[in-house]
């Protein structure tokens with residue numbers, strides 16, 4: 001029975017010392033595996049005399065159970081220790097303050113475009129788009145601006161390059177969003193109710209002009225559209241956009257080749273102590289050009305001017321953004337100064353909608 005005591009001592013010690021699951025498995029195989037020491041000993045029972053078997057049998061069985069139990073106990077102790085170690089290493093203090101992440105902001109121009117789109121959508125205007133590189137036909141001819149017309153020069157057009165020998169008129173960077181009127185007419189025919197916000201380009205650069213700026217074109221065509229509806233639409237827009245109960249717009253007779261009659265529109269405002277207020281005061285600020293679409297323009301867009309008429313307007317987005325959010329310098333819009341963008345930018349979740357209010361709170 002010494003042999004059994006030796007085996008017992010040896011395996012219990014190895015089990016106790018096994019550092020991990022793999023080592024423990026090796027001990028199990030060495031003791032109780034098919035060719036394990038204890039297993040082999042049990043096989044020897046067959047060759048013993050009945051008498052010997054009577055004492056050796058129970059002793060070996062007891063040894064087997066004891067080693068087995070020790071293996072299980074060690075296994076679960078190792079698992080517990082592994083879990084403890086993992087819990088310790090993966091411990092997380094959820095009360096720590098979060099790491100600050102630099103977040104981008106929505107540019108005021110983008111914000112204002114979203115705002116005005118929401119307001120005009122509410123009045124039934126869909127958004128239309130056109131290319132920023134236009135043919136001179138869309139930018140000028142179709143809008144009744146003849147080749148020798150001074151406004152081609154007045155608009156300080158950027159012309160695209162043509163290969164030497166290519167006599168076609170060069171494309172232009174569109175000088176206004178009005179060419180989208182023609183594209184909308186061609187694409188969908190009458191009736192039409194669209195706005196077309198986007199970038200436009202003129203060779204001009206000073207405190208109140210940048211070579212690229214933004215306009216929103218408006219176009220409504222139907223059988224009996226009138227100047228009165230233009231006025232109502234613009235007043236309604238200004239009330240919603242500037243979030244004031246009353247606005248006063250002043251229509252000044254003007255001239256555009258693509259509208260007849262034409263009017264430039266000013267909004268009543270006051271500058272007091274450097275603070276701009278919309279809707280009151282004795283100053284006027286020009287915000288847009290407008291008029292009744294010229295019959296020749298309808299024709300160029302493939303619409304019969306004897307059946308249809310409409311109004312159009314072109315508003316400066318940068319200008320109304322400056323007015324609404326008190327931004328004093330136009331050029332800052334396009335300088336990408338991060339400090340400016342953080343100050344004047346909008347949170348990305350601050351989506352304008354008529355129901356939620358249009359501006360930040």
Ligand code: PHE
Pocket residue numbers: 175176177178256259288289290291312313314315
């Ligand atoms: N396209 C004109 C401009 O850029 C504005 C305008 C648009 C005027 C539509 C009348 C009608 O100045």
